[in-house]
Amino acid sequence: MSSYVQQNIGKGETLIQITRPHGIALLPHILLIPLFGLGLLTMIPVIIRLRTTVVAFSDKKIMCKTGLINTQKMDSPLSQVNNVVVSSGLFGKIFGFGTIAITTASGTHSFRGIKSAEKFRKALNEQIYLFSANK
Numbered sequence: 001m002s003s004y005v006q007q008n009i010g011k012g013e014t015l016i017q018i019t020r021p022h023g024i025a026l027l028p029h030i031l032l033i034p035l036f037g038l039g040l041l042t043m044i045p046v047i048i049r050l051r052t053t054v055v056a057f058s059d060k061k062i063m064c065k066t067g068l069i070n071t072q073k074m075d076s077p078l079s080q081v082n083n084v085v086v087s088s089g090l091f092g093k094i095f096g097f098g099t100i101a102i103t104t105a106s107g108t109h110s111f112r113g114i115k116s117a118e119k120f121r122k123a124l125n126e127q128i129y130l131f132s133a134n135k
Contacts, residue, residue, distance in 0.1 A: 004054055004063070004065045005056045005063055008075060010058070013058040013061070015056065015057075015058050016059060017057060017123050017124070018054065018056035019115050020054055020055070020114070020115060021050050021097070021111075021112070021113040021115065024091070024095045024113070025046050025113045026043060026046055026050070030043070048068050049066070051068075052067055052068045052071075053066045055111050059127065061077045062075070062076050062078065062102065062104075064109060074102075074104070074106075076105070078127060079132065080105040080106075081104050083101075084102050084124050085100070086100055096116055097113050097116075098113075098118065099112045099113070
């Protein structure tokens with residue numbers, strides 16, 4: 001489990017799902033390596049994004065973090081989540097990744113290249129329904 005998620009999970013909360021970006025994002029950079037090592041230089045920011053992006057939700061809230069130095073964090077109760085949209089192209093459908101856009105009361109937060117984005121969206125929507133039904 002991500003240290004960010006561990007630090008932000010509340011007492012009595014149950015973590016439902018956690019996801020990260022898909023490693024397929026490295027493929028174009030690996031293909032550039034034969035071109036004078038160009039792929040190695042362009043790979044660094046991608047590796048940082050892969051290692052520092054996390055999207056998770058518990059039975060009460062959603063938590064997201066991106067970035068190493070310039071970090072962006074989002075922590076919102078499930079009652080404040082208005083919409084969850086997943087978009088993926090052909091390669092996303094083949095390799096199982098997509099962009100998740102979560103709209104809350106404070107705005108829209110997008111996360112690119114997330115593993116199993118459609119499964120994450122479905123599980124999050126189910127948890128939002130359960131959360132609102134238990135109020």
